Amino acid sequence: MKLMIGDEEVCVKIGNDGKEELSWRCWLRTMFAASGAMAVFVFTGVTEAQSAVMLPQLKQKDSPIQISADEETWIASLGILLTPVSAILAGPLVDAFGRKKGLQGFYIIIGLGFGVIASAKEVYQIYIGRCICAFAVGMEPIAVIYLAEISTKRQRSLLFSLMAAMYSGGVTITYVIGGFLPWNVASAIFSLGCFAIFVVQCVTPESPAWLYKTNQVEASTESYLRLGRSHTNILQELESLGLSSQQRTEKFHIRAFLEPTVWKPFLILSLFHIIHCGAGIYDVLFYTVEFVETLGTSYDPLAVSIFTSVARFITNMTVGLYFTASLSRRFATIFSSFFMCLSLFVMGVYEYLYREVSVKPFDWVPVLFTVVSVVSCSTGLLSLPWLMPGEMFPLHVRGVMNGAAFLVGSACMFVTLKLYAFCMETLQIWGMLLMFAGFAFTGIFFGMFVLPETQGKTLYEIEQGFRPTQKKRENEISPSGKVETIT
DSSP, X not given: OOEEETTEEEOEEEOTTSOEEEOHHHHHHHHHHHHHHHHHHHHHHHHHHHHHXXXXXXXXXXOSSOOOHHHHHHHHHHHHHTHHHXXXXXXXXXXXXXXXXXXXXXXXXHHHHHHHHHTOOSHHHHHHHHHHHHHHHTTHHHHHHHHHHHSOHHHHHHHHHHHHHHHHHHHHHHHHHHHXXXXXXXXXXXXXXXXXXXXXXXXXOOOHHHHHHTTOXXXXXXXXXXXXXXXXXHHHHHHHHHHHHTTOOSSOXXXXXXXXXXXXXXXXXXXXXXXHHHTTHHHHHHTHHHHHHHHTOSSXXXXXXXXXXXXXXXXXXXXXXXXXXXXXHHHHHHHHHHHHHHHHHHHHHHHHHTTTXXXXXXXXXXXXXXXXXXXXXXXXXXXXXXXXXXXXXXXXXXXXXXXXXXXXXXXXXXXXXXTHHHHHHHHHHHHHHHHHHHHHHHHHHHHHHTSOOOTTOOHHHHHHXXXXXXXXXXXXXXXXXXXXXXX
């Protein structure tokens, strides 16, 4: 059915089963609103891949800026240095000033960072630009929150499934633009792109959940209308938001962390980050060339690195998108962990058996299973720990706790990258691969027994899943969508 709100036709209808069916116009409105937030992941990929194409140009003899080996490592590592700082600050700021302003701030900051790099005449100016970009990358949880709050549960699955693909797309764009153009020209193009998306973000609606939280109920309703929601759906959403916000204060207090709806998902997500970082995902991604060289194969490490990057992008755009959008989070985690464990274990056994052989037989085996490992992690284990915080925390602490979860993930990522050389020297390649396999094996049981299922659920339903059973029954939503109080 179609409803008229003033002169506006709301393009939503209710199916025979009582579930809301969204028309193509409604999907277009939501996709437009989500476009700015989705582009955040593109520019995150650009930032993290930029050093890979910029450093070879800076190392050339005719480069206007000459860099040493130490300066080279600083340029690369500064791309993630300040992300924990902004991750801590982003949550309280977007809770206070809004998700839309947070996204606008992201594009201003990262656009400024690329601009500083583009105009750099000395290496320290590149340092400054990289630090500014890294600070912006730490604001990535804002995009996850915004996407979760503007979408229905069906739309959310699709939008979240595109995150990894957008990130991979950003990496690919960087290789294309940065590989064929001078690094300063490429940085200028990236900067202009950021400010162009900023303009788009200015005309998108604010998160209706945040507006409701700040007692702007009429503005929240108007935001839902701009997203193409029906009267029935809006009432259901507002009732759910009302339950989620009951007896909450506007500011985050330490005692809020003691609530099961807060500390349970935080601990689960922290464990998820430890497992997926411990499985060597980022060690392989950041040290691909060196990693392939250590395997001792006859294949060109650079060619293998490029091939694995292409395989990761294709997987994110196809199988990974399907897994995240259509299959359960638990199944995606179990599937991804199982095949990662299998491939890493085979590689570890192979390297152990031929550890003292100079020319290894069947040297295609570790290369093949490296690709299998990268493809497997792209089906779930790579992206889920970063996107699920937007689903799992209640409204009154969503900004703060998303930042906290991102901080844990960034810290785990930093530690594993820093320990790579130590583990390689201490455990050798075969021992490190078996250690990675052990973490991936843990991920199988984590997906089976610990990870909550969020696929196909509303944010309110997910929140209720962390409550004790008795309290969970106090407020329920009936199949028709009406909130009922049970006494």
